[in-house]
Amino acid sequence: MAAKRTKRYEDISRRPKINKRLKEVFADVEKGFTDQRERGDRILDYWDCYKCVLGEKQFYNGNSKIYVPLIRSAVNARKTRFINQMFPKVGRYVEVTTEDGEIPHATMSLCEYYIRRAKLKTQVMPALLEAGDIEGQYTIYVDWGTIDRHVVSRETKPVEVEGLEYPELGSTDQIIEETVADDGPTVEVISDNDLLILPVTTNSIDECLERGGSVTVLRRWTKGKIKKLMEDGELEKDAGKELLDAMSKRDQQAHRDTAKELARTAGIKAGEGSSTAHVFETWVKLKVDGDMRLCRAYYGGDDMILGCKLCPYWCDKCPIISAPVQKDPGLMKGDSLIRPGVMDMQITANDAINEGMDAAAYALLPIVMTDPQANPRYGTMVMDLAAVWETDPKSTTFAKFPPLWQDAFQIVQQAKQQIFESLSVSPSMVPQQSGKPGAKRNQAEVAQEQQVDLLTTADAVGNLEESILTPMVQRFIDYDHQFRDDDKLIPIFGEMGLRAAMERVPPIAMDRKFSLVWFGVEAAKNAAQIQQMISTLNVLKGIPPEMYQGYKFNAVPAIVHIVENTFGPRLAPLIFVSERDQLTVDPDIENEMLREGFAVQVHPGDDDAKHIQAHMAVLPSDQSGQARVHMQRHQLQMQAKAAIAQQKAQGQPGGPGGAGPGVAGTPKPGSQPQQPRGVRGPPGMIRPDSMPAAGAVGMPRRA
Numbered sequence: 275m276a277a278k279r280t281k282r283y284e285d286i287s288r289r290p291k292i293n294k295r296l297k298e299v300f301a302d303v304e305k306g307f308t309d310q311r312e313r314g315d316r317i318l319d320y321w322d323c324y325k326c327v328l329g330e331k332q333f334y335n336g337n338s339k340i341y342v343p344l345i346r347s348a349v350n351a352r353k354t355r356f357i358n359q360m361f362p363k364v365g366r367y368v369e370v371t372t373e374d375g376e377i378p379h380a381t382m383s384l385c386e387y388y389i390r391r392a393k394l395k396t397q398v399m400p401a402l403l404e405a406g407d408i409e410g411q412y413t414i415y416v417d418w419g420t421i422d423r424h425v426v427s428r429e430t431k432p433v434e435v436e437g438l439e440y441p442e443l444g445s446t447d448q449i450i451e452e453t454v455a456d457d458g459p460t461v462e463v464i465s466d467n468d469l470l471i472l473p474v475t476t477n478s479i480d481e482c483l484e485r486g487g488s489v490t491v492l493r494r495w496t497k498g499k500i501k502k503l504m505e506d507g508e509l510e511k512d513a514g515k516e517l518l519d520a521m522s523k524r525d526q527q528a529h530r531d532t533a534k535e536l537a538r539t540a541g542i543k544a545g546e547g548s549s550t551a552h553v554f555e556t557w558v559k560l561k562v563d564g565d566m567r568l569c570r571a572y573y574g575g576d577d578m579i580l581g582c583k584l585c586p587y588w589c590d591k592c593p594i595i596s597a598p599v600q601k602d603p604g605l606m607k608g609d610s611l612i613r614p615g616v617m618d619m620q621i622t623a624n625d626a627i628n629e630g631m632d633a634a635a636y637a638l639l640p641i642v643m644t645d646p647q648a649n650p651r652y653g654t655m656v657m658d659l660a661a662v663w664e665t666d667p668k669s670t671t672f673a674k675f676p677p678l679w680q681d682a683f684q685i686v687q688q689a690k691q692q693i694f695e696s697l698s699v700s701p702s703m704v705p706q707q708s709g710k711p712g713a714k715r716n717q718a719e720v721a722q723e724q725q726v727d728l729l730t731t732a733d734a735v736g737n738l739e740e741s742i743l744t745p746m747v748q749r750f751i752d753y754d755h756q757f758r759d760d761d762k763l764i765p766i767f768g769e770m771g772l773r774a775a776m777e778r779v780p781p782i783a784m785d786r787k788f789s790l791v792w793f794g795v796e797a798a799k800n801a802a803q804i805q806q807m808i809s810t811l812n813v814l815k816g817i818p819p820e821m822y823q824g825y826k827f828n829a830v831p832a833i834v835h836i837v838e839n840t841f842g843p844r845l846a847p848l849i850f851v852s853e854r855d856q857l858t859v860d861p862d863i864e865n866e867m868l869r870e871g872f873a874v875q876v877h878p879g880d881d882d883a884k885h886i887q888a889h890m891a892v893l894p895s896d897q898s899g900q901a902r903v904h905m906q907r908h909q910l911q912m913q914a915k916a917a918i919a920q921q922k923a924q925g926q927p928g929g930p931g932g933a934g935p936g937v938a939g940t941p942k943p944g945s946q947p948q949q950p951r952g953v954r955g956p957p958g959m960i961r962p963d964s965m966p967a968a969g970a971v972g973m974p975r976r977a
Contacts, residue, residue, distance in 0.1 A: 287582035300573040314467040320612040338631040348697045353403040369793040409466035410610035413596040416749045420457040468492040488558040494550040510581045517574045589752035597741030623689035630682020641673040743792035861888035871898040882908040
């Protein structure tokens, strides 16, 4: 008889061997957070530099309290440039590599939808880039979230008598209430102070877990959150009640709360007047049923194990994705870009500007020197409008305080240059940083800026894409296979969702059938490559077949690549249509989509008469008018098919043929999209000064 296997939803924290092992793991976790407290204090100092908070490290303590936002400007410049590089305007963020060469357009579109739903561009990535530059570590937590919405709709239906519909008797309005699940992947940015990786001498999270280590995230839960997890079965009920009882008795200031500190600098009193429990969420491999299995355990302190279960995800991967901004040999965590040297330059700039502003206050006030013996009535020398001084002007002079503020601004400018150089802020990230002050930059300076910006940005963003974004989109597809319900595809995604249901694959075969990679950097450099592809295709089509014996010229993959990178993943399948994707849809399925108000396209292979007859049943409840529009398209398609059939019967050509080589409007084989000097170029041609930004190597120019 086979041994009973542990289910993913079973709590295993009470098993003696596992309980003993968990206590050992959590003892190491508590010590690990204590050991990295010094690093956490430094990170909070770095955040103060970004939030422009004057601290105790300032040497000068005068009247002025000015903060020069040098580090903030540099980090924001990097953030803006990197986001634009990772999220190109074409709207294609993901590239798919398949073993059979076929591109799953529906899966790509679904992944792009999840990217927009998770608000990666507007919320997640800006916060992640800030945390990376300031803390030295990129860390996200990828999960699946569901929001139930109880929506109400009004539908018009025919009059029913004893369960039978009678359209001729009219229609009635019915109020229908249903529960709609708005689910999808969620991405959470984790602060470095809340992340512990043991051992620290490892290269990745997977390697850490394989070596018997652990990955822990510090959670701060309110009483409502704890009760919700107890109801969902994530926490063991007895341990959860014990945690609730202990919340009011325990000192919760043992761990620095980065989010709370940042909220305080923003003027928000976060967490004031409310109690939270500090809970460790630890991922570790434990021996379950004779095998080493990935598990998630919760720990509330004082030997209080709140629960432990097998990894709830079918892909059996840790949801924590982390990578250093700059990798140090043998270490998982990296150092902050705002190292003590950069922070010292920021402090120096603050001291200089405050000293300069105090000196400027004296410089703006006149110094009056007079002889009290020659001017005994010097008390009348009062600054006022139309004032009269009863003094001898020859014995009264004015002195000017030295303009020391000018020297202070020079010190600030030098500190700014040093900080920007240390943070690799290229001139193109901050406009008008090169060239002479007040003078227009020449073409050589512009080209140099673009080339430096491209190389610097591609290097920095490439690390982020390979280590964070590519694993993240792969988790999106893994979670989609596990949590998404096929019955919800059609009302949510329409025809695209229908195709996605047909192309789904088990996660165990995903890496073998196709793999997803982030495409941001390559898309930004792709303009020049596409232009070169068009030129090369124009050359290849003019080569006679006898010159490449044993090969066959197939331009379809190149054309698909050009169309997708030009128009994006949503328009490309509609512009350059694959015959394999043109599958007729059953009219009953189309009726369900029309009732939901989706615009359903007709297919050339549809039996138009049959479809029109089937769609008649939707007309009484067609509030959006999509059914009528769809039936009109079927009628127009029937007329077009009849006209084509009549032309073929009369022997007339079906349409004009394409222009051959040499015909006006078509380039000759071998021609390049360029023009002589002084001649207007073809539409869409990239300007020579913009070629480095498009991925081409810029030609050297004389300054």
